[in-house]
Amino acid sequence: MTCQYGILETGVPNTLQYRIFVTRNGTSISPFHDIPLYHDSQEAVLNMVVEIPRWTNSKLEITKDEILNPIKQDSLENKPRYVRNCFPYKGYIWNYGALPRTWEDPNFTHPDTEAKGDNDPLDVCEIGERVGYPGEIKQVKVLGILALLDGEDTDWKIIAIDIKDPLASELDDIEDIDVHMPGLLRATKEWFRIYKVPDGKPANKFSFNGECKNKAYATQVIEKCSNAWRHLITTQEHGIAVTNTTMEESPGYVTHIAQDLIYDLPVQRQSSPGLKVSSMDKWYFINEA
Template sequence: MAATRIMVSASNIGTSSSLLFKTAVSPSFKPQCLSFCFNNNTRLVSKKRAFTCSALYKPEIQIKEEGQPETLDYRVFFVDNSGKKVSPWHDIPLHVGDGAFNFIVEIPKESSAKMEVATDEIFTPIKQDTKKGKLRYYPYNINWNYGLLPQTWEDPSLANPEVDGAFGDNDPVDVVEIGESRGNVGQLVKVKPLGCLAMIDEGELDWKIVAISLDDPKASLVNDVDDVEKHFPGTLTAIRDWFRDYKIPDGKPANKFGLGNKAANKDYALKVITETNESWAKLVKRSTPAGELSLV
């Protein structure tokens, strides 16, 4: 009997998530789908979305691949337990209670393919970014799990007076997850924020929330930005330097950082999350023009 390739291991999610795998094995089976079942009966998508950080339910979703990795056609879709496609950006709740948030892995640590939620495609699947028709890769591996906070949006019409008047970058808020486990593309992880960096990329504000998985062995030891330096020495500097310099090999200038070029604390990170959640709410309620963004 042929062995199957499991996209996400139980150790990566953690036993606290009550993960159940739904796979079938046969000699001709080609694994394309993995179920995440969090033990409750609440549906992921309701007729009325909650447009604040108050959603406390845990979604039941499946990760479904279409196409082959490292091709222009490759997509990672999210589907609910009825088989209906849903948006990882719009339909997965931001808040999971007790100060924790849902984080969606786009780029696993120690990899270089520039994966991202396709904000302009229906159901906003994860795909590999392109430039001039070619797949994009970082010039070197990223050293942390990288992805987004659902139900957040950095409004490009809003100038932030605290960060050199920079406007939002028109994307969900990015997360740098510093735990020891390597994630998988599309993996849903419960994290707690520890701080944030205000990256300015070609004049656009691109927040980087520094967070840790609740299932990481050191999660109980780190609760704010000062704890990161104590238990993960050098990590904040390494994150800042990585994002400052990664475009230089392509001949572009280094990125800059606001807020004194330092990581702000947890309270500031929570402020950023709240404000960008509010911006997302205005977007999906069409109080703010969507442009080419998909709201489905």
């Protein structure tokens, strides 16, 4: 049977109670543990979970400590967190999300970055033209990777494109992006460098002098993080919820989820969203940091 992915929203958008559950064939699943990493048997096409659509500011992310790992809005000072508009960018400049069944192991120090993993699934910047939606499962092909250093952690950013994008057939590796999308990689590095500056934090740094590594290197990182996830799903480390409906050999495997274990909020969201902070319309002009 062909998988039909969908979403189920609970709570009110722009509040800390808002949740987006991913469903498959009408049943709630974990976007972290239940969706295959690879969409095809050749491992050329990967599944990606969209968390944040392009041009939006809400810092949505897969939860690690809640049953079935729904998508929620991150918090800052006990309020919903938003990413600022750093001129000339408006919110995120790609569809941003994660690769399922991957995990950046905080116990592993990568020899090239000399920094440990950030304890999250691998992040993805999907550069296709169609704007996605939170909880969407996109099929993408990998083009390269950027090594952001977030404090003392390695925070890899996979660069990928939706296989249905008009340019997908023209892009096979990292160097093709500059040919067909000139300026995008430069903007990607600059966006990650400055996006936290309006919140009073220093500019971010990178390994490899901020240069993106190619598809082959990215594939090695993905394989390493996939192996780390396989260890995670059998050990329940670092406070990560591993409840799932597909991995029978894991301690978190269940055949079904009782609805009252998932939803302590009305299944149908309220019609009016919560208030979005007015500063999301503000431009921030960043001096050289």
